[in-house]
Amino acid sequence: MAASNRIKAEMYILFSCNAWHEYSSFEPKAVFSSIEKAADFLQKNRRKLKLEEDDIECFRQHSQTQGGNTNYLVQSCPYNPVRARDLE
Numbered sequence: 001m002a003a004s005n006r007i008k009a010e011m012y013i014l015f016s017c018n019a020w021h022e023y024s025s026f027e028p029k030a031v032f033s034s035i036e037k038a039a040d041f042l043q044k045n046r047r048k049l050k051l052e053e054d055d056i057e058c059f060r061q062h063s064q065t066q067g068g069n070t071n072y073l074v075q076s077c078p079y080n081p082v083r084a085r086d087l088e
Contacts, residue, residue: 009079014038017071021064029072035063038074 012032018025032038039060042051049072055065064073 010076011079012038012074012076014041014072014074017073019067019069019071021071021073032074035074042072 012035014029014032015026016029017027030038030041032041039056042049042059042065043056046053046056050068050070051065051072055068059065059072059074065071
């Protein structure tokens, strides 16, 4: 199968982090099949996670929250890559 025809399967890891989004503060929270599912999770658990509607909207637009002591962001990760170059 040509590389251009190969479907790139990805998973999306939701992290919590500090206000400055420093890598050293990243803590994995959950894995999702899409960014939309991660956003839906945050929406459903908004009160428990102490998020405002504006935070959810920011996440939907930018794949991250901003301005809180604890923020959330999502990063994609290839699912079962076949070759090292599939990680690029």
